[in-house]
Amino acid sequence: MDHGTRSLPPDILEAVHRLVEGNRLQCLWFMREDYLPRSAPEADRVLAEIELHGDRQAWAEARTIRAWLSRTINAAS
Numbered sequence: 001m002d003h004g005t006r007s008l009p010p011d012i013l014e015a016v017h018r019l020v021e022g023n024r025l026q027c028l029w030f031m032r033e034d035y036l037p038r039s040a041p042e043a044d045r046v047l048a049e050i051e052l053h054g055d056r057q058a059w060a061e062a063r064t065i066r067a068w069l070s071r072t073i074n075a076a077s
Contacts, residue, residue, distance in 0.1 A: 015065050016043045029054035040073055
């Protein structure tokens with residue numbers, strides 16, 4: 001299974017979804033209102049957007065989740 005279709009562990013997916021919902025208006029206003037990432041590349045992309053457009057707290061949370069995501073992907077490789 002490649003990185004594009006690999007499902008994320010439920011705890012990471014839940015953390016990404018919480019962060020997306022909490023920052024949708026400020027950071028992700030240009031994405032569909034119902035968009036939630038489902039794959040590792042989608043999660044990485046949306047976390048990068050939150051880092052770029054969010055406040056300090058959102059940036060820090062996105063960086064933490066991206067580190068978890070990176071470790072998970074690298075461990076599964």
